[in-house]
Amino acid sequence: MGDDGRMHAMEDDESAAADQIRAIDIYPLSNYYFGSKEPLIFKDKTLADRVIRMKSxxxxxxxRTSVEAVLLVELFKHPHVLLLQIRNSIFSLPGGRLRPNESDIDGLKRKLSRKLSANGSPDASDWEVGDCLGTWWRPDFETLLNPxxxxxxxxxKECTKLFLVKLPESRKFIVPKNLKxxxxxxxxxxxxxxxxxxxISGIPQLLSKFSFNIIET
Incomplete structure (x- = not known):
């Protein structure tokens, strides 16, 4: 193959790769309203308490199957992930454990409504759940999750699935008072x-197959 042929082949490969990269529309953080509601009651006060409950x-x-949401916004022209912060030190993605026989999508919508909507509204139809980004496993009760x-x-002992959830142009987030x-x-x-x-630290790599389309309003 001559130089021209190799160049065209490289261009075709780059074009094909570009076509495979999907864009995610993200909106400015300033588009969203943040309020508060009654605090959540946490079942576990210590890690040991959590292990005991998991075993039971x-x-x-x-x-145990959990589902968690990756919610993206724009700030300073850069993609940001929305995280829940507990006691100023523990970070988590919005989500939680599924009920028996509950689907991933229905369970995630229910959890998002409970933690991020006014009064835990049961109407979860406005959460747009997209791709499953990854699945993590806990081989035993005491170890960390592995991909x-x-x-x-x-x-x-536990399976956790991460889903990309597309946010609308604006919405109200109503968060329990003991969470940020x-x-x-x-x-x-x-x-x-x-x-x-x-x-959470693995999210940037999971999102590397996407491009970010910042929508200025």
Whole structure:
């Protein structure tokens, strides 16, 4: 193949790669209203309490399946992820555990409405749940979540699925008083395991297959 042929082949490969990159529309943080409501009651005061509860629930129901949302906004011309902050130190994505036989999409909409809408409104039709970005596994009760499940693990204890949730141009977020909803830039999350844990710090890599279309209003 001559130089011209190789050049055309490279251009075709680049064009094909560009076609595979999907765009995500994101809107400025200033488009959104943030209010508060009655605080949530947390079942676990310590990590040990959480492990005890997980063991009890696993004995009763088996594998714990959780769903979490990646919500994106724009601030300073850069994509930010909305995170819930607990006690000024613990960060989490909005979401939670599914009910028995509840679908991923229905469960995530229910959890988003409970934590981010006024009075935990049961009407979850306005949450637009998109791609599943990744699945994480907890092989036993005490270890961190992993983005894979080893063949030698029998009976994983928890499965967590991350979904991209597209936000509308504007909306009201009504958050429990004992939680904060904060916007954190992708560049701050990247591989920052110590502060955000393995799941949240892995979000920038999961989003690398997308481009960001910032909508100015």
């Amino acid at each position: 629930n696993y004995a009763a129901y088996g594998l 894979y499940l080893s063949n030698n693990v029998k009976g994983a 909803l904060i916007a954190v830039p992708l560049c701050q999350l990247h591989e920052n395991h110590k502060m955000y844990g393995p799941v």
